[in-house]
Each structure stands twice: as C-alpha cells, then as structure tokens.
Amino acid sequence: MKIGGIHIQHKRRIAMAGILFALPSILGLMLFVMLPMLASLLLSFTDYRIVNTPKFIGLANYIRLFDGTDPYFYNSLWVTLKYVILRVPLGLVFSFMAAFLLNMQFIRGKSVFRTIFYLPSIVPAVASSMIWLWLFSPDLGLFNSFLEALNLPTLNWLYSEQTVVPSIVLMSLWGMGSTIIIFLAGLQGVPRSLYEAATVDGAGALRKFQHITIPMMTPIIFFNLIMGSIGAFQVFTEALIMTQGGPNNASLFYNYYIYRQAFQFGEMGQASAIAWILFIIILLVTVIFFRTSKSWVFYESEV
C-alpha cells in the first residue's frame, strides 16, 4: 500500500508541475480569450456605445441585422462569402501544387525555393499590403504593365467592384507559406514503401498520385481546409489597409465591418452581435466539414 501511496503522490506532483507549466497559457486563454468572449456575448444584448452604461435591450441588435435595418449586414456577408468560396479551394490547390513540386526528387536547390515560398508568411500583413497596392496600381502597377505588354486589356484591380475580391484572393495566395509547409510535411510522411510497391505493380506517376498521394494526404487536406476556411472568414487587414471596404462596399469584409461598427461608429453592442453571428457561422461551417470528413478523409491508424 505504501508503495502505491507514493506512486499516487508522485503522479499528483507531476500533474501539478504540468499544470504550473501550462498555467501561463491557461491563464492567458481564460483572461484574454474566454473572458472577453463572454463579455462580448453579454454586450451583444445591450445598447452599448462606449460612452454610455450598457442597457439591456434583448435581441434588438440581432433583429436590426436580419430585418435589413442595417444596410451593410447582408452586403458584407455576401462579400465575405464570395471571398471564402474563391480563396479556400484556390488556396488548397495552389499550396498543394507548390508543396508537391517542392517535394519532387529532381528539383534542384529545393531549400532555396522553400525559403522563397515561405518568405511572404513572415512579412507583416501591413507591409505586404503596401507592396501589393503598388503591384495592383492601375497606371504604374506591374500587373497592368504586364497585361499591356501582352496587348491584353488592363484591369482596375482593387478599384473596381468586380475585381476587388479576386484581387485580394490573388494576393492572399502569395502568402500561403505555412499551408505549403504543412502540405510538404505531409507529403514527406507518405511511406515510400507504398510508392515502391505501386512501381513494382507497374503504376504510372498519375495513378500513384491519384491512389497513394491524395488518399494519404486527406487528413492534411482536411486540416488545411478547416484552418483556411476559418482564416478566410476572418479576412481583415487587406480591407483595412488597401480598400477601406470600397469601392462602393465591394470589399466590406465581415471583420472590417465589425471593426468599423465598433471603433469608428462606437457601437460596441451592435459590433458584438455582428461578431457572434460570424462565430456561429464559422462554427456551423466547421461542423459541416467534420460531418462530411467521414466519407472522404482517410486515417491510416483507423484501418
């Protein structure tokens, strides 16, 4: 018994040490994430304009969004949805391809390319936004000079309602470094033995890709799909720095709309309500993805 007692005591000590080590982040999460979230949920049911004492008004903040009193809500949802629908699939395909190429045996100087592809991820969003502002510039920008050189019609990029969202998507593809790295790690984790076996069976490159690479990569694709969707719903900096939601609200992304409502109009109660709707949307989308994952994501360990 005595030995067992010491054992339990020992386990408890280890647990204590572990909790103490994790305490900074647990406290951080509680203080700076959970608490503000709870506060914003409560505030979303109040009339709170920073300068007044919050007054409970029930669902009024939510009702004014859905009944169309707020002229920007549906517009901003639609704009954000457009961005997500373009950005997520394109982002996955682009970064998967990039990772696949970077994993090829015959490519020389791979580490240089890997660095180049990852580099944009460490450039601050504000700085890269400034660079892309110049690239997109209709008169002097690199893209339009390129189109002109090919005798193609030039575009107004960020300055036209039709092209502003695709332009921002294009820019975001440039900063996909972390997704590429995750794909790359996944590709390197695919057992070589499978490819060798397939080679012995006479499978070509395409078949190997289709029947080994893709299935083995589905957990990684799934992970990047979820992270990419969450990130895409929260697109913000580009709108703040480059377009301020324009032209004619065509890039009034949901997060920028929250920011504007909160910090420019001072409507904290309304902004909290708007933010919670986004939280619920993201939650729903994630749940749907998880539900569908059973039919297409393959986990080796579950076989």
Place this chain on the structure above:
Amino acid sequence: MNKAKRVAGVVLSSVLTISLLLSGCSDSGGPEAQGGKNGQKEPVTLKFSFWGDTIEKKTVTEALERFEQETGIQVEPMHVPADYLTKMTTMVAGNVAPDLGYLSSGAALSWGRDGKLLNLTPFMENDPDFKKEDYLDQIWYEIEPGNIIGMSTAVEGYGLMYNKDLLLEAGVELPPTDANKAWDWDTFVEYAKKLTLDDQGRNALDPNFNPDKIRQFGLQYDPYNMMAAVVSNGGNFLTEDGKGFGLAQPEAIEAIQKLADLMYVHHVSPTPLQTKNMPDTALQTKKVAMTVSGNWALQAFAEQDFNLGVGVLPKLKESNTLLDGAPTVIFKSTKHPEEAWLLYKYMTDPESVLPLIEGGLWMPLKKEWYTNPELINKWAAGNKAHPEGYTEAFMKQTIENGFRTPGFEVKNLDKINALVTPALDLVWTGKQKAEEALKGVEPKVLPLIEGYYGR
C-alpha cells in the same frame, strides 16, 4: 526522476506565471517615481493626446514643455500617429481616457452629447483672463446652446494653390486673390484646359488632344473637398431646416456634377484612380498645375522647391470657402479640470504654437491675428509657406466668407457618410450621374438625419 529537477521545474513555471502577471502592472511605478518634485502639493500630471506629423509632434510637445515650466503642472504628451479614434475609443471604454486632447469632430460631438466631455462654458465665464469674443465665431463645437465642448484645434481655410511657373508658361492669368474678382466656373474650366497637356504637349482645347495620355493635369480637385463647390453653389450637406438631405438638392447636385465633369467631360482633372498614383509633389513635379486644398497643405508645399502661388477658389454662384478643423476637448473623466482648462487655454493661444502657424499647417484661432498688422506679419506674410496674396486669398476669405464644414454641426454625420461616400464613389468613378446617385441614396439617408448640433 531527479528531485532537484522537479523543484526547479516548479520554481521555473511559477516564475514564468508571476512574471507574466506582473508585466501587466509594470507601468504603475511611473507616477510615484516622478513625484515630490514640487514639494508641498501632490503634483498634477495631465495627459494630452494628439495626432500629427513629426513637425506637429515636435511643436506641440515643445509647447507642452513650456506650459510645464510656466505653471509647474506636469504634462505627459501622448502622440498617436495612426488609428487615433480606435485608440481613443479603447481608452475611453477602459476608463483610462487622457485628460484632454484632439478628437475627430464626429466622435467629439456624439461623446459630448452623451456627457463624456467637459462643458467649457463655466470655465470661460469664470476665467477673468479669457474672453470668448477674442476668438473667431466659427470655431466653436456646441452641442446645444450653453454646452460648448471645445473649439477647433486650429482653423483651416480652403483655397486654390498652384505652380506659378506652369501658369506663366501657358499664358494663363494668375488666379485672383480678391473674392470679388474670383473666376467663374467657365473661365476656370477654360484655364484648366489650357493647363492640361497630353504626351505630345497639346492642351485640352486642341481638337487633337488625347485624353488617354495626359502628362499634366490642369487641376486636382480632391472629392474630399467637394463641399467647397457645394457651398459656393448655395447648397449644403443638410437643408437649412436640418430635416432634408441637402446633397440631394438641385444646387448640390449641380455642383457635384460639375466636379465630376472636370474628370470625365473636360478631362482636366485626374480621376480617383489617377489620383492614387499622384505623388505628394504633384505641383512641384508638374503633374498638376493647380490644386484645391486646405491651408495645411502649405506646410508641405513650402518644403518643396517650386514657385507656389495662392488664390481664392473659383465660384459657382458665390465666392466663398470652407472652414475646417477638428476640436480639442477635455474629457469629463479628468481629475484635474482646473489645470486641464489652463492647458486648454494655453494651447489655443497662437503664440504657444507659432511654429505650426508660421509653417503653414494651422491658421490662428484669435481674431486679433487676422486684423492686427503686427500679428499678421508674424505668420501670414514674409515666409515661404505664405506666398504673396495669402492674406487676401486665404486669411481674409476664410474669416469673412468661410462656411463651416458639416463636421462642426451635422448630427450623426459619420453614419450618414458611411452611406453617402459609397454613393459618391459611383459619381467620382464616372459610373453614375450625381443626380442618380444622390437621389438614389436619399431614402436610406433620410432616417439617419437628426438635424444640427447647437441649434
């Protein structure tokens, strides 16, 4: 498992946690450390927040330091170069607002209405050294009669600024500085055409002029300044009774359409897209011959190397101009309202911030600086930021015919503008006529209209 290691682990993790918690409070040592300088009384420290470029930062900080030396009241300058309103909003929400400082006009008026800002009327009445009549009549931010939350930090009048050499080269007569002789719109457009050149050097009056390859524009009229044209045509942002949407009235529509026509009919003015590519040195580098801007632009122009000239704005019906300027306010949460008022008064004295006024960024708040020749010579003449004719074209025009911008008095302006700006985008990009866009947005704007402050 080594016991010492375990102990070390516990200690290390505790230290990490504690240091994380403490780092949040590390500011608290500040005030005590500075204390005891003045001996007997507890020293008062005021926090003054402001925005501005490096020159403004330097001048304002120096003014605050002089105030410290003269009064013994400590002032902590808080310079916020970007996202000013976001920062203020957060500080007010967190109950750590500064004692006084600049504030954008929309926030100032709505926070004033909600009682977050000090009403300065009692201070002005009880202070024997202060006379409200000494200051310009147009600069007051008044919530309602008897509740004044501040005055404009500085006066900013609007006018025409141009590169004199380009006008002389093109043989265009120089813009008048006398309001009675202001160019009418057609004359103005004609001269602007003469000054607009394509890549072959043909001007916009030439039948072969190529509007797709413009090398030099006659005029840059930033749509941000459109209210100048609107008031010149007898319009305003709201109707006179404060109930209707003034920009959708015929006078305003006509003025706004005329501005859009400068870009898309006459091709003398850069479109918003082309403006994005204009350097700040457009006048100096001969990309633009004339520009319409507020007084503050003189500061930057004075530092550039070109022959700067100024004139009154061209007129539609009346020769007048806009008067602009965001307020400085005292937050109600201040613990030292008396001292804050002393600093407020100090900062409104043109003498305290003379470098900014002389340098062209600001115009003074006191009437005497517009009438007393000795004081006028201290700023409005004889320096590079204030070229010949300035006293007439800007100084006189602003106090005699200066219309306050909507920011001074229109209630709910920020939210109205959130609708109006996108509608006007359609006009400035040539997609819609002014009438269509403004009439189109009017039904959405009307429910947001709440009238004027101070009436």
